[in-house]
Amino acid sequence: MGGNRNSKVIRRIAIGAAVIIVVAISVAMLRPRGPEPIPMVPKMLVQEPSDSELPFQEIDLFFFDTESLRHVREKRELRLSLELPDRLKQIIRALISGSDHGLTSTVPGGTFLYEAYVDAQSTAYLDFSRHLAEAHIGGTAAEIITIKSILQTVYVNFPEKIQSVQILIEGQEVNTIAGHLDISQPLVLTPEFQVPAE
Amino acid sequence: MALPLLICTGICAAQTPLIRFVDEGGKTVDEVEARIHSGNFYLPIDVLRRAFDSELKQQYTSLTQKLVLNLKGKQINLRVGNSLATTNEDDGTFILSHPPRIIEGKRMLPLDFFTKLLPQLYNVEVFYNSPLQTIRITEKSANLPNFPPSSSSREHEEFLFVLDPGHGGADSGCQGNTGALEKDVVLDLAKRIRRFCLQNDIRVQMTREADVERRPIERVQIANQNQGQFFLSLHCNASFSSNAEGIRIYINNPMGELRTETATRSANQSSGRHAIKVLAQDDFLLQSREFAAMLQEQFAATIPSSVSLIEMPLVTLSDVYMPAILIEIGYLSNAADEARLIDAENLASMSMAISLAVQRYITAFNPERGAVKGK
Numbered sequence: 338m339g340g341n342r343n344s345k346v347i348r349r350i351a352i353g354a355a356v357i358i359v360v361a362i363s364v365a366m367l368r369p370r371g372p373e374p375i376p377m378v379p380k381m382l383v384q385e386p387s388d389s390e391l392p393f394q395e396i397d398l399f400f401f402d403t404e405s406l407r408h409v410r411e412k413r414e415l416r417l418s419l420e421l422p423d424r425l426k427q428i429i430r431a432l433i434s435g436s437d438h439g440l441t442s443t444v445p446g447g448t449f450l451y452e453a454y455v456d457a458q459s460t461a462y463l464d465f466s467r468h469l470a471e472a473h474i475g476g477t478a479a480e481i482i483t484i485k486s487i488l489q490t491v492y493v494n495f496p497e498k499i500q501s502v503q504i505l506i507e508g509q510e511v512n513t514i515a516g517h518l519d520i521s522q523p524l525v526l527t528p529e530f531q532v533p534a535e
Numbered sequence: 536m537a538l539p540l541l542i543c544t545g546i547c548a549a550q551t552p553l554i555r556f557v558d559e560g561g562k563t564v565d566e567v568e569a570r571i572h573s574g575n576f577y578l579p580i581d582v583l584r585r586a587f588d589s590e591l592k593q594q595y596t597s598l599t600q601k602l603v604l605n606l607k608g609k610q611i612n613l614r615v616g617n618s619l620a621t622t623n624e625d626d627g628t629f630i631l632s633h634p635p636r637i638i639e640g641k642r643m644l645p646l647d648f649f650t651k652l653l654p655q656l657y658n659v660e661v662f663y664n665s666p667l668q669t670i671r672i673t674e675k676s677a678n679l680p681n682f683p684p685s686s687s688s689r690e691h692e693e694f695l696f697v698l699d700p701g702h703g704g705a706d707s708g709c710q711g712n713t714g715a716l717e718k719d720v721v722l723d724l725a726k727r728i729r730r731f732c733l734q735n736d737i738r739v740q741m742t743r744e745a746d747v748e749r750r751p752i753e754r755v756q757i758a759n760q761n762q763g764q765f766f767l768s769l770h771c772n773a774s775f776s777s778n779a780e781g782i783r784i785y786i787n788n789p790m791g792e793l794r795t796e797t798a799t800r801s802a803n804q805s806s807g808r809h810a811i812k813v814l815a816q817d818d819f820l821l822q823s824r825e826f827a828a829m830l831q832e833q834f835a836a837t838i839p840s841s842v843s844l845i846e847m848p849l850v851t852l853s854d855v856y857m858p859a860i861l862i863e864i865g866y867l868s869n870a871a872d873e874a875r876l877i878d879a880e881n882l883a884s885m886s887m888a889i890s891l892a893v894q895r896y897i898t899a900f901n902p903e904r905g906a907v908k909g910k
Binding site: 401403404406441443460474475476477478479481482484485488501509510511512513516517518519520521522523524525527529 | 573574618633701702706708709710717751770771772773774775776777778779783785787789792793794795796797799847848849850851853861863866867868
């Protein structure tokens with residue numbers, strides 16, 4: 338009798354535990370998922386390629402100075418690839434990774450540059466993740482600051498090799514990143530982007 | 536004499552709107568499916584055969600992507616993926632807002648080929664009605680001026696001012712430190728401006744009157760379909776620096792501080808005998824600048840903020856076929872500006888300044904209307 342009662346109790350406990358586990362798993366699976374985490378740019382991707390044979394080269398990145406309200410040049414050294422699209426990709430990824438000297442990054446956090454291409458007409462295509470638009474702070478001024486930062490960085494590092502830049506998001510042409518500036522067409526790199534050397 | 540056919544685009548599925556051809560009385564004559572690409576309407580070329588020229592001939596070379604249309608005695612040269620359009624006559628070079636494309640194997644033309652290019656090349660007027668999704672093609676009356684369309688058949692009608700409060704719905708725009716949302720601030724201001732304008736007999740069409748989302752193309756359609764005579768888009772600014780402040784007036788100019796490739800290429804070609812026309816906003820650049828200058832003066836007289844003027848390629852303004860500007864009424868990222876933007880008294884002053892500028896503009900560019908009431 339007593340052993341029978343014990344086994345019933347044990348069975349009930351086991352069934353109860355099983356129910357709790359099933360419910361817990363179901364709740365966990367049904368729970369609404371939070372916003373998809375914004376991936377950060379892995380530092381290793383900024384430095385590619387890792388070929389130590391390649392010499393370090395100085396590049397110019399343009400960040401925003403919140404005091405002077407102007408773009409400011411920041412120099413950095415990278416082992417740059419020999420291929421133009423790869424060099425472009427390295428440099429824009431370095432721009433996205435942010436300033437080493439406390440300047441303000443103009444590209445929203447979490448933005449990733451998937452790929453860079455340059456066509457026969459010297460138009461560069463920069464394919465960013467959706468965060469460039471979705472995580473942007475908005476406002477025409479901020480939108481212009483972001484685009485100018487990218488254009489100026491391309492112009493100064495690739496003089497005469499790249500004539501214009503088409504921004505893509507998730508591989509698609511887009512009309513705008515924050516609702517104001519028209520980026521549906523390639524934007525032309527003009528000498529105005531050449532800033533005097535500090 | 537009216538052409539026998541009209542084009543009417545019916546409201547249908549989101550990505551494949553049904554295009555109806557109707558006669559002048561609104562009766563459906565034919566139907567065809569359009570496509571939406573990057574938010575823009577595209578119609579199949581065959582539409583032209585049924586709606587405009589039954590003898591249309593088209594020739595497409597896939598290697599060069601060159602597309603030649605023989606339409607009502609003119610040869611129109613296009614290229615898939617390229618916004619430039621030329622003819623075999625001395626009509627000049629035109630830039631479509633969006634290039635012809637091949638979509639699902641069909642050669643498609645952007646909507647503005649119909650609404651803007653046809654009236655420039657032929658003796659026709661094209662009326663586009665966005666809510667009904669209709670396009671009506673009629674022959675121009677001989678006594679009407681050919682250009683610009685804003686002073687055509689509706690020159691005797693009341694001036695219509697289109698007010699576009701930016702963002703809305705899930706798209707809040709930028710946000711201030713105290714929580715002020717751009718979409719709410721600009722809607723509040725727009726309603727104040729409308730009230731002032733209506734009191735002075737100025738008709739106003741708003742692109743939204745509540746907290747609802749509007750895509751850029753919808754704003755453009757509301758403005759164009761109602762044949763507005765001035766488009767003013769209201770926004771709040773934001774910067775990466777909390778120091779940035781003041782009012783910015785933006786004018787759409789693809790050759791402005793930033794330049795689009797198409798506009799630059801066209802400008803470089805303009806030294807030849809062909810005049811270059813950027814369809815839509817290029818026709819109205821001077822009027823937009825005039826209004827901006829009037830607005831600067833009004834702001835200087837009433838608002839204690841710096842006001843600067845900037846020309847850029849702007850996404851919403853580029854497709855409205857009327858003079859247009861975008862005002863960033865202050866920075867929500869700046870504490871002092873944000874305080875001003877949620878202050879009723881400041882908004883009242885701002886709405887008055889804008890309304891007075893509109894009155895001055897009407898008087899300057901619509902002499903037949905004369906001074907408006909309250910002037």
